[in-house]
Amino acid sequence: MAGVYIHIPFCKQACYYCNFHFSTSTKLVPALMNGILKEIEWRKNYLEEEPVETIYFGGGTPSIITTQNLQRIIEKIKDTFSVTTTAEITLEANPDDICEDKLIEWREIGINRLSIGIQSFEDADLRWMNRAHTANQSINCLQLATKYFTNISIDLIYGSPTLSNEQWKKNVDYALAFHIPHLSCYALTVETKTVLAILIDKQKKENIDTNKQAVQFELLMDWLHIAGLEHYEISNFAKPGFRSKHNSSYWNGKLYAGFGPSAHSFNRHSRQWNIANNALYIQSIEKGELNFEKEILSPTQQLNEYIMTRLRTKEGINFLDDQWLATDDTTKNEIILSAKKWETTGDIFFDNNFFCLTNKGKFLADGIAADLFR
Numbered sequence: 001m002a003g004v005y006i007h008i009p010f011c012k013q014a015c016y017y018c019n020f021h022f023s024t025s026t027k028l029v030p031a032l033m034n035g036i037l038k039e040i041e042w043r044k045n046y047l048e049e050e051p052v053e054t055i056y057f058g059g060g061t062p063s064i065i066t067t068q069n070l071q072r073i074i075e076k077i078k079d080t081f082s083v084t085t086t087a088e089i090t091l092e093a094n095p096d097d098i099c100e101d102k103l104i105e106w107r108e109i110g111i112n113r114l115s116i117g118i119q120s121f122e123d124a125d126l127r128w129m130n131r132a133h134t135a136n137q138s139i140n141c142l143q144l145a146t147k148y149f150t151n152i153s154i155d156l157i158y159g160s161p162t163l164s165n166e167q168w169k170k171n172v173d174y175a176l177a178f179h180i181p182h183l184s185c186y187a188l189t190v191e192t193k194t195v196l197a198i199l200i201d202k203q204k205k206e207n208i209d210t211n212k213q214a215v216q217f218e219l220l221m222d223w224l225h226i227a228g229l230e231h232y233e234i235s236n237f238a239k240p241g242f243r244s245k246h247n248s249s250y251w252n253g254k255l256y257a258g259f260g261p262s263a264h265s266f267n268r269h270s271r272q273w274n275i276a277n278n279a280l281y282i283q284s285i286e287k288g289e290l291n292f293e294k295e296i297l298s299p300t301q302q303l304n305e306y307i308m309t310r311l312r313t314k315e316g317i318n319f320l321d322d323q324w325l326a327t328d329d330t331t332k333n334e335i336i337l338s339a340k341k342w343e344t345t346g347d348i349f350f351d352n353n354f355f356c357l358t359n360k361g362k363f364l365a366d367g368i369a370a371d372l373f374r
């Protein structure tokens with residue numbers, strides 16, 4: 001089984017913390033649409049005829065483009081690949097793009113899952129992040145979206161200076177009150193070269209307090225555990241049956257093809273990524289070629305990739321996984337030895353057939369994974 005990702009690189013305004021690829025000018029939408037449709041056609045063999053069970057529109061802000069354009073892409077994917085009849089088709093949408101008419105249209109063209117960029121229900125917090133929507137829009141869009149979709153995920157951000165623990169609780173309570181079955185919750189990170197990094201550097205914005213983030217992450221895990229959501233990946237929580245199939249395929253090492261500027265693809269042995277520039281992406285396609293870089297993954301890189309992704313999941317490193325079974329005994333013993341060190345500090349938990357991160361270890365996931373790398 002395989003997945004398809006489409007990157008729609010346009011946004012209404014730039015959130016201060018964002019380091020994704022996007023443009024706030026939509027004048028290239030028509031040319032980019034033609035480019036994406038051509039790229040899908042050209043790369044029809046990338047997925048090695050594996051059935052596609054997930055399609056994911058990410059960005060940027062895919063809800064910014066017309067339903068007709070979304071439909072053209074879905075149809076092209078269906079014409080090109082063998083898409084299963086039960087495929088999960090997710091659209092990332094921002095609250096300020098959501099209205100009753102669009103929800104009905106999206107459902108009609110086959111979108112069956114929404115991932116809504118709520119981030120917060122607090123105006124001060126949204127302003128601090130320079131989000132394009134207000135707290136009222138966060139609430140109103142969920143009132144509407146839950147009328148038309150049952151499979152909904154919302155993104156929430158914690159750990160900003162404007163979010164107290166009480167307000168964080170209020171944000172999570174809103175999600176629970178709307179019976180949202182999937183939550184993706186991220187600690188606000190200050191990525192280099194973002195507007196946020198520059199503003200903090202110039203002391204125009206308060207820096208992030210990582211201790212506060214750790215506390216808010218612990219609170220989150222407690223609240224959602226009580227609410228019956230499964231913590232199945234470090235940043236992701238789901239009611240039974242509502243795990244994201246698309247993101248799970250990344251964590252389970254399945255094939256995926258990404259189309260559009262900056263989109264990544266993975267076929268187990270190599271990884272490739274398109275140029276992160278709308279004009280250059282379009283220019284290259286108009287010349288009949290695709291502008292991308294490719295990295296062939298060595299066996300060690302494949303193993304490290306596996307450690308990195310699997311350690312973030314509830315299932316952890318399973319001794320029956322193909323990748324683990326294909327690893328030589330000396331390397332496996334070295335990894336287990338390193339993991340045992342983290343067991344003594346209470347960051348890793350060992351069971352008969354697997355080991356995984358404890359709640360304490362989850363906040364240190366990247367560092368622990370790097371320590372286990374070969």
Ligand code: SF4
Nearest residue numbers: 011014015018059060
């Ligand atoms: S809406 Fe998303 S992609 Fe666009 S600027 Fe904000 S965080 Fe980045």
